[in-house]
Amino acid sequence: METKSRQARANPRGWAELVLPYLRPADLASIALTCKSLYEISKSVTKLRASDASGGLEKNPIPFFNSLDNQLYSYFIYSPCSVLPSLSRARQPWGEIRNSHENGTVIRPFEAAASMAGIDSGCDCGVCYKDGSQGCPCSLDGLTEVMTECGMSCNCELDCANRLTQRGVSVRLKIVKDKSKGWGLYANQFIQSGKFVCEYAGELLTTKEARLRQQKYDQLISKRKLLSSALLVVREHLPSGKACLRVNIDATIVGNIARFINHSCAGGNLSTILVRSTGALLPRLCFFSARDILEGEELCFKYGDVIANPNGQPCCCGSKTCLGVLPSETT
Numbered sequence: 001m002e003t004k005s006r007q008a009r010a011n012p013r014g015w016a017e018l019v020l021p022y023l024r025p026a027d028l029a030s031i032a033l034t035c036k037s038l039y040e041i042s043k044s045v046t047k048l049r050a051s052d053a054s055g056g057l058e059k060n061p062i063p064f065f066n067s068l069d070n071q072l073y074s075y076f077i078y079s080p081c082s083v084l085p086s087l088s089r090a091r092q093p094w095g096e097i098r099n100s101h102e103n104g105t106v107i108r109p110f111e112a113a114a115s116m117a118g119i120d121s122g123c124d125c126g127v128c129y130k131d132g133s134q135g136c137p138c139s140l141d142g143l144t145e146v147m148t149e150c151g152m153s154c155n156c157e158l159d160c161a162n163r164l165t166q167r168g169v170s171v172r173l174k175i176v177k178d179k180s181k182g183w184g185l186y187a188n189q190f191i192q193s194g195k196f197v198c199e200y201a202g203e204l205l206t207t208k209e210a211r212l213r214q215q216k217y218d219q220l221i222s223k224r225k226l227l228s229s230a231l232l233v234v235r236e237h238l239p240s241g242k243a244c245l246r247v248n249i250d251a252t253i254v255g256n257i258a259r260f261i262n263h264s265c266a267g268g269n270l271s272t273i274l275v276r277s278t279g280a281l282l283p284r285l286c287f288f289s290a291r292d293i294l295e296g297e298e299l300c301f302k303y304g305d306v307i308a309n310p311n312g313q314p315c316c317c318g319s320k321t322c323l324g325v326l327p328s329e330t331t
């Protein structure tokens, strides 16, 4: 960064290359109109953004494809894991001329995010091994809907075999625009049944804040000022059945590629599993392939079973069992 700033002072083009990746699409488009060299830099930034939604934060680039109109990418702040709203106000560069995939930087997004959130590790179970080869009591075998992994209170590190969902996205994916559903997430390779695909990451909100945001999004969608929102409510029922833990994750402004997964009334090809990591307060919602998925197939899951608003957003999942409306709940 220091080298980059020095270069920028000596050379206005360097300055522009440093600043433009921080701009939102509308500002980038405005600045592109001012002179030829800024037009060229904006074009490179746009090309890099369209080539990788994760901005280099996942192992493989996740490109956008759109054969319907001239929108080259969907703008949001990428975070490989969930963050608190206060952290999400930070600006993020996207489309740096030296892309991290190109310069060979090794990215450890979960470590970076954990250190950003002030989380560190240290074990108290005492029996989990660094390479995970001898298993760990933190893991509960045989459960399909709730799974437990090693976490911040374990001795092991990210390469532990029992931290399957903590190393980011390893399958190749792409984002494709559809005329009725908007952007959607697709497999860019064959994905074997049972493979971890991604977690649903976004801003962790209080229920009060989630309700306010949902109201705001519904209003904007009805006025066609917002095309889609990505606020998900996860409820984990406690064994007593009398109470449940509620986690509100909003990926509309800050999130990862899971924000592009569309709904299918037939259930789709992804299963959702709540993953608890030892020492973590909240479970994470993770997606696994529910069957073998072919390269080029759209990845979908069922958003829910309740339709609180029969006049809500129309569903275009195309399945035989389509209910015609997207699931909605009173948040």
Ligand SMILES: C[S@@+](CC[C@H](N)C(=O)[O-])C[C@H]1O[C@@H](n2cnc3c(N)ncnc32)[C@H](O)[C@@H]1O
Residues within 6 Å of the ligand: 074, 180, 181, 182, 183, 184, 227, 228, 229, 230, 231, 258, 259, 260, 261, 262, 263, 264, 313, 314, 315, 316, 317, 326
């Ligand atoms: C989590 S986002 C999914 C990504 C979204 N398509 C986009 O362009 O960003 C949820 C939104 O996608 C759209 N969507 C998802 N599934 C759909 C479906 N089956 N039919 C129509 N629209 C759908 C709705 O606008 C919904 O509010």
